[in-house]
Amino acid sequence: AQSVTQLDSQVPVFEEAPVELRCNYSSSVSVYLFWYVQYPNQGLQLLLKYLSGSTLVKGINGFEAEFNKSQTSFHLRKPSVHISDTAEYFCAVRANTGGFKTIFGAGTRLFVKA
Amino acid sequence: DADVTQTPRNRITKTGKRIMLECSQTKGHDRMYWYRQDPGLGLRLIYYSFDVKDINKGEISDGYSVSRQAQAKFSLSLESAIPNQTALYFCATRRTRGDTGELFFGEGSRLTVL
Numbered sequence: 001a002q003s004v005t006q007l008d009s010q011v012p013v014f015e016e017a018p019v020e021l022r023c024n025y026s027s028s029v030s031v032y033l034f035w036y037v038q039y040p041n042q043g044l045q046l047l048l049k050y051l052s053g054s055t056l057v058k059g060i061n062g063f064e065a066e067f068n069k070s071q072t073s074f075h076l077r078k079p080s081v082h083i084s085d086t087a088e089y090f091c092a093v094r095a096n097t098g099g100f101k102t103i104f105g106a107g108t109r110l111f112v113k114a
Numbered sequence: 115d116a117d118v119t120q121t122p123r124n125r126i127t128k129t130g131k132r133i134m135l136e137c138s139q140t141k142g143h144d145r146m147y148w149y150r151q152d153p154g155l156g157l158r159l160i161y162y163s164f165d166v167k168d169i170n171k172g173e174i175s176d177g178y179s180v181s182r183q184a185q186a187k188f189s190l191s192l193e194s195a196i197p198n199q200t201a202l203y204f205c206a207t208r209r210t211r212g213d214t215g216e217l218f219f220g221e222g223s224r225l226t227v228l
Contacts, residue, residue, distance in 0.1 A: 009154065032215045043118070043204060043219035044157075051214065090156060094215050100164075101172070102217060104149075104156040 002027040002093045004105035012111045015083055021076040021108045023091030033074040034092040034102070035065055044090060050074065051096070061085065086112045117141045120205050120220035128228050133192045135223045137205030145208040146188040147217065148172075148180060150201045157204065163188055164210075195227045 007022040025031065032051050036044040048059025055067040065076045074091060091105040118139045127133055137146065144165050149157040159172030161180040169180055177199060181189045192199055202224050206217040 004156075006156075034215065036217075041221075043221045044206075044217070045219070046216050049215065100162065100170075101159055102215070104158075106154055106156040 002031060002095060002103045004091050004093050004103055006091050006105035006108050008108050009106065010109045010111065012113060013081055014113050016080050018079050019077065019081050019085075019110065021089050021091075021110065023074045023076065023105060025072050025074065025091070025093045027072075027093060027095065030096045032094045032096050033065075033067060034094075035059065035063070035074070035076050036090045036092060036104075037061075038088045038090065038107075040087070047076070047089070081110070081112050083112050083114060085110060118205055118207055118218055118220040120203075120223045122223060123221065124224045126226045126228065127195055129196055131195050131227075133195050133225065135190045135203055135205075135225070137188045137190070137220060139186050139205075139207045139218075141207050141209070141218060142185075143207035143218070144185065144210045146182065147206040147208070148178075148188070148190045149204045149206060150174065151204060151222070152201050160190065160203075192225075195225075197227045200225060200227045 003026045005024045013019045034049045035047040037047045038044045048057050050057045050067045058064045063078050088107045088109050090107050094102045121136045147162045148160040158174050163169045163182045166182050179191045205220040
């Protein structure tokens with residue numbers, strides 16, 4: 001079975017500052033990893049994913065994440081945030097073989113201040 | 115128009131009432147899911163279906179039932195609603211061919227049980 005821990009429930013940050021949202025996972029098998037974003041009153045949409053290959057993954061809106069197998073982490077970063085990045089961010093994991101279910105973390109609410 | 119449509123978007127009901135949340139999709143995906151979102155808990159899987167004849171329980175299926183009326187339609191029912199089923203419910207789809215693991219979400223159905 002897999003599990004996901006998002007280490008921060010809320011992250012306040014000033015506009016144009018860098019941000020890192022932390023995610024750790026647990027799994028006995030190899031996994032695929034995802035970050036989704038949920039803007040207010042909307043559904044979730046995919047920000048980026050790691051399936052295989054390069055451990056540095058680039059996504060939409062200037063976000064990137066790095067897969068670290070030894071530390072079982074998949075932290076999300078952006079070098080300079082905008083007010084419009086205010087949203088809730090979810091890390092998710094799925095087994096890469098026979099993986100029928102995607103397991104989500106509890107979410108991190110990013111609040112960008114002017 | 116949204117590819118994954120949920121109705122109703124908001125519903126207030128009373129304890130003991132039967133409620134149905136509906137989901138329809140135009141993406142042509144075989145796999146459909148119902149998740150529940152609660153603050154601080156992320157998304158938890160209620161039921162999932164790989165085709166009309168294949169329905170499976172998720173981690174929190176007690177008190178819920180589903181119906182896959184067609185490839186494009188997947189309904190979630192609460193036979194006798196209770197207050198702790200107050201939550202935001204999401205329908206999601208996933209492709210089978212060329213699967214990258216990405217889930218495609220509807221905009222959510224907010225249910226309040228008084």
